[in-house]
Amino acid sequence: ILGIAFQCDNNTMYVEMVQQLPEDIQKEIMNKIQDLTSHVVLPSFVDPESLEKDDLDGKFRSLLQSVNGLVLERNELHEKFIRTAQERDEYLAVQIASTVHNVACTQGRR
Numbered sequence: 001i002l003g004i005a006f007q008c009d010n011n012t013m014y015v016e017m018v019q020q021l022p023e024d025i026q027k028e029i030m031n032k033i034q035d036l037t038s039h040v041v042l043p044s045f046v047d048p049e050s051l052e053k054d055d056l057d058g059k060f061r062s063l064l065q066s067v068n069g070l071v072l073e074r075n076e077l078h079e080k081f082i083r084t085a086q087e088r089d090e091y092l093a094v095q096i097a098s099t100v101h102n103v104a105c106t107q108g109r110r
Helices: 001-008 011-019 023-038 054-107
Strands: none
Touching: 011 054
16 A cells, blocks of 8 residues: 555655654654565566467466456455545544534533
8 A cells, every 4th residue: 555655646645644744653654665665576578579389378377367466456455445435434424423513512501
């Protein structure tokens, strides 16, 4: 999620949010990002013409498996995001209702 946040089009917003956090938390986030990026192995360019058909088929299958895994992970994260957003909205609705109730009670006592 950190990688996505800092690589998306709105990354400035996330950077600004992190900069508002306490310094120790900022350092921890930066360590996590460095840890994540240090384990990323970028695929190297392979000329398909240089591969035998069996090698190419194997690499293609491997690529499809990787893509399928990423799609599944994306879908799971999307569902988690939706659930979290719903929980947040429910929490805010309760907070607003409580505030409205408290204001109404306070004004009724006047």
